[in-house]
Amino acid sequence: xxxxxxxxxxxxxxxxxxxxxxxxxxxxxxxxxxxxxxxxxxxxxxxxxxxxxxxxxxxxxxxxxxxxxxxxxxxxxxxxxxxxxxxxxxxxxxxxxxxxxxxxxxxxxxxxxxxxxxxxxxxxxxxxxxxxxxxxxxxxxxxx
Amino acid sequence: xxxxxxxxxxxxxxxxxxxxxxxxxxxxxxxxxxxxxxxxxxxxxxxxxxxxxxxxxxxxxxxxxxxxxxxxxxxxxxxxxxxxxxxxxxxxxxxxxxxxxxxxxxxxxxxxxxxxxxxxxxxxxxxxxxxxxxxxxxxxxxxxxxxxxxxxxx
Numbered sequence: 001x002x003x004x005x006x007x008x009x010x011x012x013x014x015x016x017x018x019x020x021x022x023x024x025x026x027x028x029x030x031x032x033x034x035x036x037x038x039x040x041x042x043x044x045x046x047x048x049x050x051x052x053x054x055x056x057x058x059x060x061x062x063x064x065x066x067x068x069x070x071x072x073x074x075x076x077x078x079x080x081x082x083x084x085x086x087x088x089x090x091x092x093x094x095x096x097x098x099x100x101x102x103x104x105x106x107x108x109x110x111x112x113x114x115x116x117x118x119x120x121x122x123x124x125x126x127x128x129x130x131x132x133x134x135x136x137x138x139x140x141x142x143x144x
Numbered sequence: 145x146x147x148x149x150x151x152x153x154x155x156x157x158x159x160x161x162x163x164x165x166x167x168x169x170x171x172x173x174x175x176x177x178x179x180x181x182x183x184x185x186x187x188x189x190x191x192x193x194x195x196x197x198x199x200x201x202x203x204x205x206x207x208x209x210x211x212x213x214x215x216x217x218x219x220x221x222x223x224x225x226x227x228x229x230x231x232x233x234x235x236x237x238x239x240x241x242x243x244x245x246x247x248x249x250x251x252x253x254x255x256x257x258x259x260x261x262x263x264x265x266x267x268x269x270x271x272x273x274x275x276x277x278x279x280x281x282x283x284x285x286x287x288x289x290x291x292x293x294x295x296x297x298x
Binding site for chain 2: 002021027030031033034035036037060061062064065066068069072073076077078079081082083084085086087088136
């Protein structure tokens, strides 16, 4: 485990480089296949509307996977992530057009937890169409 | 009908081992748009001290949720209606990343059952261990089964 960010080099409030991840219907089909989650709300518009959704929505786990990329790209080593949790608060609606949706991820160091273990807590904000889509999105990360 | 809280603490037998394949990790990494070579190039993974490619942090959910769905949702005594279930929260506590060639077993446990505003809230943990019995990661999944009359949701 070799994070490229030093514990000593960060402070509370340090921002991680923000990223925007596009997601379209084809991405959801691919994720369904790779993850084994074939729930039709993620690919069948008719079904999604029948259960009260505005349209097809992204897998919550897809959004969770994208959100942590801001952290793992920052540390370099994904094994630096010791804890990671989110609450799924709003769906990412993915229209059937050539654009799809955007998932925007920002993150910052919220606390330096342990000088010995060199762990920090990173708070993550995930939005799509101006709406927060994850709540309580946090990771504990071991830095170098 | 509310779920029976006496199921809290119920632990299901370990799953058969899931053997982690390099190409499955690659497929998953590509499906989330990942380009970090630690997921696809064994040499890049070795440079970080791993013995083979590692899996992205959320990869394990496919393994733990399959176990939870089969064991907990499929437990006829519990009577959880999967058609009304939405994923509320997800957490992972890692000891180490999953590596290709790991043989992983999951021990699934019902950690909590609550009823909130007519919805059933069930907290399930999946403790993932390798072939040596060492802890790899624990996945904590909160499922919310909406009350039968409240059909709209996510």
